[in-house]
């Protein structure tokens with residue numbers, strides 16, 4: 800035991816490497832964006848904190864709830880699992896890109912509105928972006944594909960029936976009414 804030599808010194812963990820910064824360019828909702836980002840910065844944080852696009856919601860922060868879904872080159876991705884540097888050069892679309900301020904709702908947003916496909920609305924931007932990707936396909940996705948895509952989203956309020964009705968309406972508008980199987 801050390802007596803009179805001051806406090807015991809705790810072991811020093813290895814210091815982290817200095818943070819690397821990257822200059823990235825991407826397109827967000829059609830607008831060119833340039834940003835200097837840390838290697839570890841998440842796309843969700845770039846969108847929400849650096850660009851003020853808070854329509855993208857963050858729930859679980861580990862890829863389970865789907866609330867943070869945005870489109871990257873037309874493909875739904877979980878922005879809480881995507882690094883900002885991975886979006887370099889990409890065309891990113893968020894829910895804000897579906898209709899500008901004062902503009903009428905886009906067709907998917909309108910379908911969710913008309914079918915009451917939301918209650919608190921926390922999960923809604925994620926569902927809307929995945930549904931937007933479904934309506935943008937070359938052909939109408941079959942029921943199994945739709946169910947599979949929607950299974951990546953959690954909703955604590957609606958019981959999903961109205962969400963499914965909204966997705967069906969949006970698909971009907973894009974591809975015409977579904978033929979009976």
Ligand code: FES
Nearest residue numbers: 858860862865879
């Ligand atoms: S916040 Fe990204 S999946 Fe839940």
Ligand code: FES
Nearest residue numbers: 918919954955956
């Ligand atoms: S509407 Fe509340 S979580 Fe889905």
